[in-house]
Amino acid sequence: MTTTECQTVKCPCNNCSEVIEFSASRAGEVMPCPHCGLDTKLFIHRPPLVPRPKKSTRGMVIGVGLGALIIGAILSIKPGSRLPVSEEVISETMVPLAPPVVLKTLENVEISFSDDVLLVRNQGQFRYRSFFAWLNEEPPDGYQVEVNSLGPGDAVHIPLANFVRNNGLRFNPRAFKVMRVWAGGNGYQYKEYE
Numbered sequence: 001m002t003t004t005e006c007q008t009v010k011c012p013c014n015n016c017s018e019v020i021e022f023s024a025s026r027a028g029e030v031m032p033c034p035h036c037g038l039d040t041k042l043f044i045h046r047p048p049l050v051p052r053p054k055k056s057t058r059g060m061v062i063g064v065g066l067g068a069l070i071i072g073a074i075l076s077i078k079p080g081s082r083l084p085v086s087e088e089v090i091s092e093t094m095v096p097l098a099p100p101v102v103l104k105t106l107e108n109v110e111i112s113f114s115d116d117v118l119l120v121r122n123q124g125q126f127r128y129r130s131f132f133a134w135l136n137e138e139p140p141d142g143y144q145v146e147v148n149s150l151g152p153g154d155a156v157h158i159p160l161a162n163f164v165r166n167n168g169l170r171f172n173p174r175a176f177k178v179m180r181v182w183a184g185g186n187g188y189q190y191k192e193y194e
């Protein structure tokens with residue numbers, strides 16, 4: 001729910017900070033404050049779209065404060081006093097949303113390895129576009145290689161010596177062992193293989 005759906009909203013006066021109740025369609029107007037008489041601009045509070053869990057105490061306090069604002073906005077709705085909100089106000093107060101990012105999974109990709117080769121196999125019914133595989137350290141660190149698109153039943157052997165770190169260092173199968181493997185990227189969710 002957003003404040004644009006509410007008919008009656010509240011904002012503090014710019015001068016005396018007393019709460020002014022007004023119809024949402026009047027947002028942006030300047031009017032004399034009913035408390036102090038000075039001109040004040042009516043505005044609509046915009047709470048954040050999705051409050052994320054915060055780690056710091058300060059963040060939690062802010063989060064609780066915003067939560068109280070949202071609840072306050074919800075409580076300020078008066079059923080029965082609703083008027084149609086003009087489209088102008090809605091387009092003015094809408095916050096554009098980023099398109100949702102839906103990551104697919106590599107659920108039918110099987111990965112195994114020997115001392116010098118990584119074997120990647122598509123056990124599913126559909127083609128996977130190219131993605132990435134990482135050795136030992138969590139992406140984007142670790143030794144990385146691009147795995148080409150795999151059709152149903154396709155398998156590819158990738159020499160471990162083809163894996164290269166961001167800093168250019170190449171995986172040396174005679175010096176290192178494969179401990180953990182990740183696959184994903186290019187729109188696919190990271191998945192860890194052990």
Ligand SMILES: [Zn+2]
Nearest residue numbers: 013016033036
């Ligand atoms: Zn005032």
